[in-house]
Amino acid sequence: MSEPSDHRPIVVGVDSDPTRPAALARAADEAARRRAPLCPVRAEGTPTRGYRGSEVPPSWEGWNEELHRSGKQLLAQAVDFVAARHPEVELDAVLAEGDPVWVLGEESRSAAAVVLGPQHLSRAQEVFGSASVALPLMARAHCPVVIVPETEQVTQEPAFFVVGVDGSENSVAAVDLAFEDRTRRGGGPPDRRGGAAP
Incomplete structure (x- = not known):
């Protein structure tokens, strides 16, 4: 049975x-x-x-134009990928200027979930670095945030759900979400350890 439609993207x-x-x-x-x-x-x-010392630094307009060009190209590739994989899925690509944490945080206000890939940062970079997106986004997002590992990082098939809990309202919501997701994917009952079965 198919999942009922949720208009939130x-x-x-x-x-x-x-x-x-x-x-x-x-x-x-x-x-x-x-x-x-x-x-x-x-x-x-x-x-x-950066640029080499012998090179003339480009103007801000030049940087901006290049960012827009490469951003549009990446979005076009993403749209093509999704259209080939699921032609029935409605697509609405967004190219935005600004800090990724802020942009994705704003998009999360009306989203069902925000999905990110791994950034391949060290623990110190993830916690303290300016390049980190996942942790600061999780702190400000208005919906669930899903971090997807690369295929080669997944060592168990089928994969299983791991949920961290601390007794707070948010952790109860996380457990509920994990069970909903497991059910949506056709998973069986919880295993003997109390976790969600694959």
């Missing part, structure tokens, strides 16, 4: 590396399962790429 952050489509594939599959729209988002922040 699944938002997915578009990675700068199109060869790592795990998050986009998971988001597209979830949108198809829920019969929900998919919103690929590419947030372009302040340019940080």
Whole structure:
């Protein structure tokens, strides 16, 4: 039986590396399962790429034009990927200027979930670094945030759900969400350890 339609979109952050489509594939599959729209988002922040001492620094307009060009190209590739995988999924791609945490946080206000791929940061970079997106986004998002590992990082098939709980209202909601997701994916009853079966 198909899942009833939820008009709230699944938002997915578009990675700068199109060869790592795990998050986009998971988001597209979830949108198809829920019969929900998919919103690929590419947030372009302040340019940080360096230049050699002998080169003349480009103007801000030049940087901005290049960011928009590459952002549009990445979004076009994402749209093509989803259209090939799930042609029935409604797509609404967004290219935005600003910090990715802020942009995705704003998109989360009307989303069913925000999906991100791994950033491959060290623990110190994830907690303290300015490049971190996942942790600060989880702190400000208005909907569930899903971090999808790359395929080679998944060692158990079928994969299972792990939920961290601390007794708070938020952790109870996390457990509820995990059971809903497991049920949506056709999972069986909880196993003997009390966790969700695959």
